[in-house]
Amino acid sequence: MRGRHRVRQVINYANLATPLGLLIAVAGRARVRRGEHGLLYAHGYRIRFPVAGAFTVGNVVITARPDGYLTGALLRHEARHATQWACCAGLPMLPLYLLAVAVSFALCGHPASWNVFERLADLDEGGYPRHPSRWRRRTLEAGGPAPGPSDDLDGKGVV
Ligand SMILES: [Zn+2]
DSSP: OOHHHHHHHHHHHHTTHHHHHHHHHHHTTOEEEEOGGGOEEEEOOOOOOSOSSOEEETTEEEOSSOTTOSOHHHHHHHHHHHHHHHHTTSTTHHHHHHHHHHHHHHHHSOTTTTOHHHHHTOHHHHTOOOOOOHHHHHHHHTTOSOOOTTOOSSSSOOO
16 A cells, blocks of 8 residues: 555544444445555445445445446546545535535536536546536527537537
Protein backbone atom coordinates (compact mmCIF):
# COMPACT_ATOMS: atom_id res chain seq x y z
CA MET A 1 0.00 0.00 0.00
CA ARG A 2 1.30 3.42 -0.93
CA GLY A 3 1.84 6.06 1.72
CA ARG A 4 -1.07 8.22 0.59
CA HIS A 5 -3.40 5.22 0.72
CA ARG A 6 -2.22 4.45 4.23
CA VAL A 7 -2.81 8.09 5.25
CA ARG A 8 -6.32 7.97 3.76
CA GLN A 9 -7.01 4.71 5.57
CA VAL A 10 -5.92 6.10 8.94
CA ILE A 11 -7.81 9.40 8.48
CA ASN A 12 -11.03 7.65 7.49
CA TYR A 13 -10.85 5.36 10.52
CA ALA A 14 -10.13 8.23 12.86
CA ASN A 15 -12.88 10.47 11.49
CA LEU A 16 -15.39 7.62 11.91
CA ALA A 17 -16.30 7.44 8.22
CA THR A 18 -14.93 3.92 7.76
CA PRO A 19 -16.61 2.64 10.97
CA LEU A 20 -19.89 4.13 9.63
CA GLY A 21 -19.29 2.39 6.30
CA LEU A 22 -18.72 -0.90 8.10
CA LEU A 23 -21.95 -0.42 10.07
CA ILE A 24 -23.87 0.22 6.84
CA ALA A 25 -22.27 -2.82 5.19
CA VAL A 26 -23.15 -5.05 8.15
CA ALA A 27 -26.71 -3.64 8.30
CA GLY A 28 -27.05 -4.54 4.62
CA ARG A 29 -25.63 -8.01 5.31
CA ALA A 30 -22.76 -7.51 2.88
CA ARG A 31 -19.60 -9.61 3.01
CA VAL A 32 -16.62 -7.40 3.81
CA ARG A 33 -13.06 -8.16 2.76
CA ARG A 34 -9.82 -6.29 2.31
CA GLY A 35 -9.40 -4.71 -1.13
CA GLU A 36 -6.72 -2.73 -2.89
CA HIS A 37 -5.21 0.56 -1.72
CA GLY A 38 -6.38 0.17 1.86
CA LEU A 39 -10.03 -0.04 0.81
CA LEU A 40 -12.56 -2.52 2.13
CA TYR A 41 -14.93 -4.17 -0.34
CA ALA A 42 -18.46 -5.01 0.79
CA HIS A 43 -20.27 -7.25 -1.72
CA GLY A 44 -23.82 -8.56 -1.61
CA TYR A 45 -25.34 -5.50 0.11
CA ARG A 46 -29.08 -6.18 0.41
CA ILE A 47 -30.66 -2.79 1.13
CA ARG A 48 -32.07 -1.12 -1.98
CA PHE A 49 -30.94 2.37 -0.98
CA PRO A 50 -29.04 4.21 -2.28
CA VAL A 51 -29.77 3.23 -5.87
CA ALA A 52 -26.27 2.89 -7.28
CA GLY A 53 -24.02 0.19 -8.68
CA ALA A 54 -21.70 0.95 -5.78
CA PHE A 55 -21.24 3.62 -3.15
CA THR A 56 -18.45 4.48 -0.76
CA VAL A 57 -18.52 5.47 2.90
CA GLY A 58 -15.07 6.18 4.30
CA ASN A 59 -12.81 3.45 2.96
CA VAL A 60 -15.66 0.97 2.52
CA VAL A 61 -16.87 0.42 -1.06
CA ILE A 62 -20.32 -1.15 -0.91
CA THR A 63 -22.23 -2.90 -3.71
CA ALA A 64 -25.13 -5.30 -4.10
CA ARG A 65 -23.12 -7.12 -6.77
CA PRO A 66 -21.02 -10.24 -6.11
CA ASP A 67 -17.28 -10.31 -5.47
CA GLY A 68 -15.35 -9.33 -8.59
CA TYR A 69 -17.59 -6.38 -9.50
CA LEU A 70 -15.34 -3.72 -8.00
CA THR A 71 -12.65 -3.34 -10.65
CA GLY A 72 -11.27 -0.92 -13.21
CA ALA A 73 -12.92 2.45 -13.82
CA LEU A 74 -15.68 1.97 -11.24
CA LEU A 75 -13.16 1.08 -8.54
CA ARG A 76 -11.02 4.13 -9.42
CA HIS A 77 -14.15 6.28 -9.17
CA GLU A 78 -15.11 4.87 -5.78
CA ALA A 79 -11.52 5.18 -4.50
CA ARG A 80 -11.69 8.91 -5.28
CA HIS A 81 -14.80 9.10 -3.11
CA ALA A 82 -12.82 7.49 -0.27
CA THR A 83 -10.27 10.29 -0.66
CA GLN A 84 -13.12 12.83 -0.61
CA TRP A 85 -14.31 11.41 2.73
CA ALA A 86 -10.82 11.99 4.12
CA CYS A 87 -10.69 15.52 2.70
CA CYS A 88 -14.09 16.35 4.22
CA ALA A 89 -12.91 15.16 7.67
CA GLY A 90 -15.37 12.27 7.53
CA LEU A 91 -18.99 12.74 8.47
CA PRO A 92 -19.34 16.33 7.12
CA MET A 93 -19.18 14.63 3.72
CA LEU A 94 -22.76 13.42 4.19
CA PRO A 95 -24.50 16.83 4.29
CA LEU A 96 -22.03 18.22 1.76
CA TYR A 97 -22.78 15.36 -0.63
CA LEU A 98 -26.54 15.82 -0.17
CA LEU A 99 -26.12 19.53 -0.88
CA ALA A 100 -24.16 18.66 -4.03
CA VAL A 101 -27.00 16.34 -5.12
CA ALA A 102 -29.51 19.16 -4.59
CA VAL A 103 -27.37 21.62 -6.56
CA SER A 104 -27.01 19.13 -9.41
CA PHE A 105 -30.76 18.52 -9.46
CA ALA A 106 -31.40 22.26 -9.53
CA LEU A 107 -28.92 22.81 -12.36
CA CYS A 108 -29.80 19.93 -14.66
CA GLY A 109 -32.40 17.60 -13.11
CA HIS A 110 -29.90 14.78 -12.52
CA PRO A 111 -28.28 13.98 -9.14
CA ALA A 112 -24.77 13.42 -10.49
CA SER A 113 -24.12 15.37 -13.69
CA TRP A 114 -23.40 18.65 -11.88
CA ASN A 115 -22.55 17.12 -8.48
CA VAL A 116 -19.09 18.40 -7.58
CA PHE A 117 -18.16 15.16 -5.80
CA GLU A 118 -19.15 13.01 -8.77
CA ARG A 119 -17.44 15.30 -11.24
CA LEU A 120 -14.22 15.24 -9.20
CA ALA A 121 -14.47 11.44 -8.95
CA ASP A 122 -14.88 11.32 -12.79
CA LEU A 123 -18.43 11.08 -14.15
CA ASP A 124 -17.46 8.73 -16.97
CA GLU A 125 -15.70 6.27 -14.67
CA GLY A 126 -18.72 6.32 -12.38
CA GLY A 127 -21.00 5.57 -15.33
CA TYR A 128 -22.89 8.85 -15.05
CA PRO A 129 -24.31 10.87 -17.94
CA ARG A 130 -23.31 14.45 -18.68
CA HIS A 131 -26.62 16.27 -18.73
CA PRO A 132 -26.39 19.85 -19.94
CA SER A 133 -27.46 22.52 -17.52
CA ARG A 134 -31.04 23.85 -17.75
CA TRP A 135 -29.90 27.16 -19.27
CA ARG A 136 -27.75 25.39 -21.86
CA ARG A 137 -30.69 23.15 -22.77
CA ARG A 138 -32.91 26.22 -23.21
CA THR A 139 -30.31 27.80 -25.50
CA LEU A 140 -30.18 24.65 -27.59
CA GLU A 141 -33.97 24.37 -27.76
CA ALA A 142 -34.14 28.01 -28.87
CA GLY A 143 -31.88 27.19 -31.79
CA GLY A 144 -28.59 28.19 -30.21
CA PRO A 145 -25.17 26.86 -31.15
CA ALA A 146 -24.86 23.17 -31.90
CA PRO A 147 -24.01 20.94 -28.94
CA GLY A 148 -20.38 20.28 -28.23
CA PRO A 149 -18.84 16.87 -27.56
CA SER A 150 -19.47 17.15 -23.82
CA ASP A 151 -23.21 17.82 -24.25
CA ASP A 152 -25.35 14.79 -23.70
CA LEU A 153 -28.87 15.80 -24.47
CA ASP A 154 -30.61 12.48 -24.06
CA GLY A 155 -28.60 11.25 -21.06
CA LYS A 156 -27.59 8.07 -22.83
CA GLY A 157 -23.91 8.91 -22.89
CA VAL A 158 -21.76 10.37 -25.60
CA VAL A 159 -20.73 7.79 -28.16
ZN1 LIG B 1 -19.64 8.38 -7.45
